Amino acid sequence: MRKEVIFALILGSMLGGVILYGINLANKSASLNPQPITETTSPKTPQTTPPITPDLIIATPQNHAVVFESELTIKGSSKPGSTIVIVSDEDEKIIDTDDNGSFDTTVELLGGENNILVSSYLSSTPIASASLQIIYTSNVIE
Amino acid sequence: MIKTLAILLSILIFSSPVMAIDSTSSATSSVSDETVRDNLENRIKNIVKENLSTTEALLKERLNQISLVGYVGQISSISSESLTFQFGQDTFQIKTTDKTTYTKNGQVAKFTSLAIKDRAIIIGVITKKDIIEAKRIVVVKDEASTLPTVVAGTIVSLDTKNRKVIINSSGTDKTYIISRRSNLKLENYLPSKSILSVVHDQDAGQVITIAKVF
Numbered sequence: 001m002r003k004e005v006i007f008a009l010i011l012g013s014m015l016g017g018v019i020l021y022g023i024n025l026a027n028k029s030a031s032l033n034p035q036p037i038t039e040t041t042s043p044k045t046p047q048t049t050p051p052i053t054p055d056l057i058i059a060t061p062q063n064h065a066v067v068f069e070s071e072l073t074i075k076g077s078s079k080p081g082s083t084i085v086i087v088s089d090e091d092e093k094i095i096d097t098d099d100n101g102s103f104d105t106t107v108e109l110l111g112g113e114n115n116i117l118v119s120s121y122l123s124s125t126p127i128a129s130a131s132l133q134i135i136y137t138s139n140v141i142e
Numbered sequence: 143m144i145k146t147l148a149i150l151l152s153i154l155i156f157s158s159p160v161m162a163i164d165s166t167s168s169a170t171s172s173v174s175d176e177t178v179r180d181n182l183e184n185r186i187k188n189i190v191k192e193n194l195s196t197t198e199a200l201l202k203e204r205l206n207q208i209s210l211v212g213y214v215g216q217i218s219s220i221s222s223e224s225l226t227f228q229f230g231q232d233t234f235q236i237k238t239t240d241k242t243t244y245t246k247n248g249q250v251a252k253f254t255s256l257a258i259k260d261r262a263i264i265i266g267v268i269t270k271k272d273i274i275e276a277k278r279i280v281v282v283k284d285e286a287s288t289l290p291t292v293v294a295g296t297i298v299s300l301d302t303k304n305r306k307v308i309i310n311s312s313g314t315d316k317t318y319i320i321s322r323r324s325n326l327k328l329e330n331y332l333p334s335k336s337i338l339s340v341v342h343d344q345d346a347g348q349v350i351t352i353a354k355v356f
Contacts, residue, residue, distance in 0.1 A: 085292050
């Protein structure tokens, strides 16, 4: 009788261990998968590569991107010390690039079509420019 | 008795959970233990499967949103269930499906309500080169947007009273009005300084809304 009790206790502990291991395994596999979502938030469709000139690169957004928020982040790079002028149907910005020539700003969007012109200048001398057409919609597209 | 206990304890200490899952590892396992293990394995498999399905669906949704493209142009021809769309110099073939939604004059419409020369926003996915599978087609007013212009040049003179500045750009002097709503400081507008400005065409003339003086 005692033997059976002890055996049952040991077997119970082993089963508990197995359950814990299983739950851990399940949690790990579940928590590993969602990570790529944040990595894939930047549009990467090859057909919609943004206009790239050697002196002005628009890293994000892609040209012809469809966005779901009224505030659009524009990131890119040009020559160090250059000034970036961004004009759109709704907003306008004049910003300086950092020491590496990178820039990062936000512009307000209108619902529907948004044409954005990004131009780079060294003092008042034009370097390069790029046009973007962005569609803003607040409705989810299935 | 003590010997048996010691053997059992050493099994417990040195056996890994993976070994415990193995149905052949324990000679003493009974049918009910195997059932419990099977149930447990099935439960774990189900949990993993459910999580994977949820994640897969989430990823699919996100990927769909990311791969969406939007073009604004003119419908140049219409045939059954598809249309040709002119965007600048480029021509796209637009395929429609049962799930494609249409909006015209701000109201829900049908494929048949689309007309040649309609200006439309096409939201969809590029399936092949120059072919877009449309998710949504929105007919919009035929009004081309006019962006403000960027004027870069050198300040020639400033009329502080009338808030007017003459800028020499590409060898031509032109007068611009400095907007009152902007936070531009007139004392910065010194002659011979370089200037970058955003200019809007308004009834009063060409108005500078933002500028940077170097």
